[in-house]
Amino acid sequence: MRYVKDVALVIRSKNAGPYELTFDLMFPDLNVYNEVRHSITKEKIAALYQIDESKVLSIIHFEPAYAVKITIVRPRPSGDLGETDVYGAQQHTPLFELTY
Amino acid sequence: MTELRILSPTAILGYGFPLASFHAGLDRDPHVIAVDAGSTDPGPYYLGSGKSFTQRSAVKRDLRYMIEAALTRKIPLIIGTAGGSGAKPHVDWNLAIVEEILKELKLTAQVGVIYSDIDRDFLIDELRNGRVKPLGPVDELTEEDILASTNLVAQMGLEPIMQALEDGAEIILAGRAYDPTVFAALPVMKGFDMALALHMGKILECAAIAATPGSGSDCLMGTLSRDSFVLEALNPERECTRISVAAHTLYEKSDPYTLPGPGGVLDLRETTFEQLPGGKVRVAGTKFIPTEGYFLKLEGASLIGYRTISISGVRDPIMINQIDEIIARVKDRVADNFQELRDYQLHVHCYGKNGVMGQLEPHPEPAHELGLVIEAVAPTQEIADTICSFARSTMLHYGYQGRKATAGNLAFPYSPSDVSAGAVYKFSVYHLLKVDDPKSLFPVKMGRSGL
Numbered sequence: 001m002r003y004v005k006d007v008a009l010v011i012r013s014k015n016a017g018p019y020e021l022t023f024d025l026m027f028p029d030l031n032v033y034n035e036v037r038h039s040i041t042k043e044k045i046a047a048l049y050q051i052d053e054s055k056v057l058s059i060i061h062f063e064p065a066y067a068v069k070i071t072i073v074r075p076r077p078s079g080d081l082g083e084t085d086v087y088g089a090q091q092h093t094p095l096f097e098l099t100y
Numbered sequence: 101m102t103e104l105r106i107l108s109p110t111a112i113l114g115y116g117f118p119l120a121s122f123h124a125g126l127d128r129d130p131h132v133i134a135v136d137a138g139s140t141d142p143g144p145y146y147l148g149s150g151k152s153f154t155q156r157s158a159v160k161r162d163l164r165y166m167i168e169a170a171l172t173r174k175i176p177l178i179i180g181t182a183g184g185s186g187a188k189p190h191v192d193w194n195l196a197i198v199e200e201i202l203k204e205l206k207l208t209a210q211v212g213v214i215y216s217d218i219d220r221d222f223l224i225d226e227l228r229n230g231r232v233k234p235l236g237p238v239d240e241l242t243e244e245d246i247l248a249s250t251n252l253v254a255q256m257g258l259e260p261i262m263q264a265l266e267d268g269a270e271i272i273l274a275g276r277a278y279d280p281t282v283f284a285a286l287p288v289m290k291g292f293d294m295a296l297a298l299h300m301g302k303i304l305e306c307a308a309i310a311a312t313p314g315s316g317s318d319c320l321m322g323t324l325s326r327d328s329f330v331l332e333a334l335n336p337e338r339e340c341t342r343i344s345v346a347a348h349t350l351y352e353k354s355d356p357y358t359l360p361g362p363g364g365v366l367d368l369r370e371t372t373f374e375q376l377p378g379g380k381v382r383v384a385g386t387k388f389i390p391t392e393g394y395f396l397k398l399e400g401a402s403l404i405g406y407r408t409i410s411i412s413g414v415r416d417p418i419m420i421n422q423i424d425e426i427i428a429r430v431k432d433r434v435a436d437n438f439q440e441l442r443d444y445q446l447h448v449h450c451y452g453k454n455g456v457m458g459q460l461e462p463h464p465e466p467a468h469e470l471g472l473v474i475e476a477v478a479p480t481q482e483i484a485d486t487i488c489s490f491a492r493s494t495m496l497h498y499g500y501q502g503r504k505a506t507a508g509n510l511a512f513p514y515s516p517s518d519v520s521a522g523a524v525y526k527f528s529v530y531h532l533l534k535v536d537d538p539k540s541l542f543p544v545k546m547g548r549s550g551l
Contacts, residue, residue: 017352022353062357069350077526079143079144081524
């Protein structure tokens with residue numbers, strides 16, 4: 001068992017519009033990308049963020065950037081009452097616990 | 101015309117750019133200078149309040165160089181989502197800056213202004229006609245949402261901007277516009293491939309963010325030919341790499357293969373990214389797939405109240421161990437004391453525990469010290485002030501279990517400890533509207549400005 005964070009170049013989060021939160025994991029080359037990408041599942045993401053699997057909208061593999069993109073429903077629309085991160089830029093760290 | 105060159109000076113008008121990069125861009129003899137001025141990222145306040153999230157002096161600084169260069173070279177300058185959110189107050193704010201610069205430069209220009217505000221009664225009719233649908237994980241639109249919106253805009257496509265160019269505008273100030281349009285309008289008018297023009301615009305709108313090292317305050321050059329486009333950073337400290345450009349396609353979007361916009365979807369499934377010498381990247385193969393019907397994205401924000409905040413810290417471990425319980429008891433105490441005030445919201449952000457991630461936090465164990473932000477939102481500023489003040493004083497003196505520090509529970513960095521933070525807005529409309537004519541909602545207003 002190895003940590004995805006140890007081989008990823010980029011692990012980041014950001015709003016994709018005011019209603020969705022999107023995560024990008026980028027890898028250094030095609031080999032690492034291919035080795036890791038299938039281990040990232042909706043089930044694991046839902047568990048890390050303690051959300052229902054239906055809130056994980058998509059996991060997309062984007063080979064041109066050796067990247068895996070995960071999009072979830074925002075806990076609330078950006079800026080609504082109770083907001084903690086308007087830009088959604090600091091919601092990525094649970095992904096440091098992803099393994100493959 | 102076999103190639104068309106576009107200079108994108110900065111990611112957001114007002115974010116700035118090094119003059120050396122800008123001049124390097126002008127040396128490449130661009131056919132148009134275009135800049136995106138907006139985003140929904142800073143949250144609903146700016147659209148709702150009609151204010152810009154960029155500062156006037158910073159916007160004026162950037163625009164002055166762009167206006168001078170464009171008018172001297174007789175090439176168009178196109179600004180999209182003027183004033184940050186593109187509603188009428190934002191556009192008018194930006195127009196006043198343009199007029200001020202023209203006067204200072206002793207120049208005149210044909211200015212095309214394109215408002216993007218949507219009439220509420222018109223939208224209610226369209227909602228009743230079944231021509232409005234949610235965009236993503238959003239509830240169905242209601243008439244109340246429409247009426248409550250202080251500003252309501254639609255993202256225009258290419259057509260209104262092309263119209264302004266055809267009408268002879270030298271400077272175009274567009275309200276809310278789909279980001280790539282300000283870059284793609286001239287090439288599409290000149291017969292270049294729309295898919296490539298839009299995809300190039302999609303990358304140019306963030307300027308040097310697509311280069312490495314990335315920057316939101318530096319220039320990027322795009323050169324469009326018949327079958328591909330090439331991107332080039334204009335600062336020798338940056339370069340475009342195959343990966344930096346491909347990776348940018350992921351940024352702030354949910355699906356990098358299909359990028360929806362007015363009238364259709366950019367399809368990147370067959371797009372190729374090719375590294376060229378000299379830190380340039382060639383992109384080809386992108387397709388445009390028209391949607392059945394032409395849809396515009398609507399954005400609206402509405403006032404939900406007024407906010408007061410109080411910032412403090414806690415260092416006492418006996419208190420920190422019970423912080424959730426203490427916050428709950430303080431909220432109960434406030435509710436009990438102001439039983440006639442039901443309409444307020446009281447929230448305590450707990451930094452050092454789950455202040456950044458809230459309910460998504462997997463490790464809510466508290467640190468040795470906590471930062472608290474007590475936040476009250478209420479129908480009037482006075483009620484928000486009252487609730488925040490009472491919650492702050494209650495928490496300061498709250499007698500929790502096992503308390504030894506009986507003089508006070510909170511460390512305040514400021515006096516006064518409470519800050520009236522003003523109006524609070526929320527996104528009220530984020531939907532798609534089906535239209536028959538892509539231009540009818542975005543009339544172009546032409547006028548001579550300057551001197």
